[in-house]
Amino acid sequence: MTRKHGGGPDEASPTSAGMRVAILGTRGVPAAYGGFETFADELGARLAQRGHTVTVYGRSHVVPAGVREYRGIRVRVLPTIRHKYLDTPVHTALSVVDALPRGFDVILICNVANAPFALVPRLTGAMVALNVDGFEWQRRKWGAVGKTYYRLCSWLATKLPIVLVSDARIVAEHYRRLGRAIAYIPYGADAPRLGPGPTLERLGLKAGRFILYVSRLEPENNAHVVLEGYGHAGGLDTLGLPLVIVGDAPYAGDYKARLHAMAPPGVLFTGYVFGSGYAELQSNASLYVQASDVGGTPPALVEAMGREACIVANDVPQHREVLADAGAYYARNDPQDLGRQLRALADDADRRAALGAAAHERARTLYSWEHVTDEYERLFRAMLGVDR
Numbered sequence: 310m311t312r313k314h315g316g317g318p319d320e321a322s323p324t325s326a327g328m329r330v331a332i333l334g335t336r337g338v339p340a341a342y343g344g345f346e347t348f349a350d351e352l353g354a355r356l357a358q359r360g361h362t363v364t365v366y367g368r369s370h371v372v373p374a375g376v377r378e379y380r381g382i383r384v385r386v387l388p389t390i391r392h393k394y395l396d397t398p399v400h401t402a403l404s405v406v407d408a409l410p411r412g413f414d415v416i417l418i419c420n421v422a423n424a425p426f427a428l429v430p431r432l433t434g435a436m437v438a439l440n441v442d443g444f445e446w447q448r449r450k451w452g453a454v455g456k457t458y459y460r461l462c463s464w465l466a467t468k469l470p471i472v473l474v475s476d477a478r479i480v481a482e483h484y485r486r487l488g489r490a491i492a493y494i495p496y497g498a499d500a501p502r503l504g505p506g507p508t509l510e511r512l513g514l515k516a517g518r519f520i521l522y523v524s525r526l527e528p529e530n531n532a533h534v535v536l537e538g539y540g541h542a543g544g545l546d547t548l549g550l551p552l553v554i555v556g557d558a559p560y561a562g563d564y565k566a567r568l569h570a571m572a573p574p575g576v577l578f579t580g581y582v583f584g585s586g587y588a589e590l591q592s593n594a595s596l597y598v599q600a601s602d603v604g605g606t607p608p609a610l611v612e613a614m615g616r617e618a619c620i621v622a623n624d625v626p627q628h629r630e631v632l633a634d635a636g637a638y639y640a641r642n643d644p645q646d647l648g649r650q651l652r653a654l655a656d657d658a659d660r661r662a663a664l665g666a667a668a669h670e671r672a673r674t675l676y677s678w679e680h681v682t683d684e685y686e687r688l689f690r691a692m693l694g695v696d697r
Contacts, residue, residue: 328362330356333366334420335366338365338376339379341584343525344607349365351499353365353380355678356685361686367385387407388403394455408430409429414436414689415436415689416436422458424469427439438473438689438692440474440475443627446460448604450527450528473490474492474493477606495675497679498678500612500613503592507589512577523613526565526568531601532556532600535598538646540644542652543652550595592616596620596621598622598647601625604627615673617665619661619662621637623642634667637650
């Protein structure tokens with residue numbers, strides 16, 4: 310391989326065919342929070358398996374103590390300020406400074422909020438890609454200052470000499486309308502199905518006899534709509550179909566209290582569930598509800614598809630883009646229509662099975678992590694002007 314772009318020395322030289330890649334802007338690996346962390350985990354491990362030297366930057370209050378290598382990924386742990394507005398930018402700023410002398414060929418930064426730092430690594434010759442995520446300024450958790458900041462970052466990203474990437478076509482189209490080229494690379498899901506096991510036993514659940522909702526418990530993810538919809542479905546708890554709410558949020562205490570107060574009978578709040586426990590729940594749910602209405606590709610939706618879940622989705626463009634006709638939809642943010650869909654599918658095992666099979670096939674063909682890694686590897690080589 311001939312690399313036309315040069316970089317400084319790294320802690321250990323990669324193979325002659327390898328690139329030196331850093332991933333910044335996530336909470337770190339092992340993945341134990343959200344979509345960007347899973348993205349860094351899965352992409353980083355696969356790039357490392359292909360002979361590239363991969364470093365993922367993580368936050369000291371998230372990465373388990375002592376973890377400095379994981380799945381072939383080098384893990385750089387740095388401090389930050391644990392604050393709703395400061396956590397991400399402070400950690401990314403420190404990560405960028407730490408990365409400058411390390412001679413990375415490519416730096417992949419996650420989250421458009423980090424756009425102000427994306428130009429800095431170019432000063433040492435590194436090529437920079439920014440995964441812009443979704444329409445963050447639409448999220449109701451942000452106040453006026455936060456929404457304005459995200460809008461400014463989105464505008465700034467279009468002006469920088471870096472490569473922009475999105476995992477949702479609807480988001481990519483937004484940036485193209487602003488006159489900026491952007492690469493589309495989907496989110497991945499190689500989601501193995503797990504049989505019933507210790508997580509179901511611990512929670513008192515039966516395989517195929519519960520409805521599942523997974524999300525950060527923040528207003529734009531519409532857990533309140535799911536609770537209302539479950540109530541409108543009428544009597545699902547008496548049929549032995551509890552609603553299981555998986556998730557939490559570090560800065561949404563008032564909203565979480567509201568959810569607990571409004572929950573009808575038959576609702577179980579589990580808090581965060583990660584790893585095999587999360588996979589076990591997705592694999593054994595009777596129905597899976599995807600209720601968000603902002604952002605790009607929802608990682609949990611793609612994972613649920615891969616695990617052959619029968620999905621009932623909020624009818625918004627990003628869900629239609631990912632799920633197409635392999636799921637059922639309810640009118641946008643309409644709890645009564647959600648209730649009707651839940652009740653109809655609860656009574657129709659054949660349709661549930663057909664939709665689950667269709668979702669699994671769509672995930673298998675379109676949202677493989679190997680395909681995602683191929684696309685990022687191709688993008689990085691193009692950025693570096695590499696001839697093979």
